[in-house]
Amino acid sequence: LSRIVVAVDGPSGSGKSSVSRGVAAKLGLRYLDTGAQYRAVTYWMLQNKVDLADPAAIAVDAAVPAIVSGTDPGAPAITVDGEDVAAAIREADVTGAVSAVAAVPAVRARLIALQREIIGAGGIVVEGRDIAAVVAPDAAAKVFLTASEDARARRRNTENGGGSGTVAATREALTRRDTVDNRTNALAAAPGAIVVDATELTLEQVIDKVAGIVIHAA
Ligand code: C5P
Secondary structure (H helix, E strand, C coil): CCCCEEEEECCCCCCHHHHHHHHHHHHCCEEEEHHHHHHHHHHHHHHCCCCCCCHHHHHHHCCCCCEEECCCCCCCCEEECCEECCCHHHCHHHHHHHHHHHCCHHHHHHHHHHHHHHHCCCCEEEEECCHHHHHCCCCCEEEEEECCHHHHHHHHHHHCCCCCCCHHHHHHHHHHHHHHHHHHCCCCCCCCCEEEECCCCCHHHHHHHHHHHHHHHC
């Protein structure tokens, strides 16, 4: 297991982060949240008033922010130019803008290179959208985690504290992000990926299921 690479892809709200962290902690592996990196670049672009309607402007600055990702599943850390942005990247302004930033090829090229560097010799669970297809096509274990739209909206609404809006509004925002992501950021299961539907399962059950897939693949 110490060299294994586990790719966990799936749409927003499928529980990817909780599941990936749980599996990494259970199996003693490192953990990388690639969505947090796209969010961190987006956060920097918003702070620096980059025109996010202009892909060329995004591309020019794609390599400027220094992104550092921790790999401890117990406390996933992320900094931009030394600033801890773990909380700020979950804010609505970043969530609303991240799909457009992630669609710019220069951003993807830069972050994919960084992700491969962090993956290094392995021993890691990597979650995102394009991990099995692009970032780590040789990953020994590939999981595509999904859940019904309702289940994903409910989960995301609870994560947001429930107070920030109705499940219906959350569901609408999720669907909108899925549409953009679908166009550009590969939201389908990669060849060889095992599809896990979390709709009817508890978090513990999904972690057990994915951990089983990893052990079987090792
Ligand atoms: O997983 P999370 O919701 O934090 O991802 C935020 C956004 O980053 C996604 O909506 C997607 O646009 C982008 N993303 C991506 N490729 C990845 C991970 C995330 O394009 N590997």
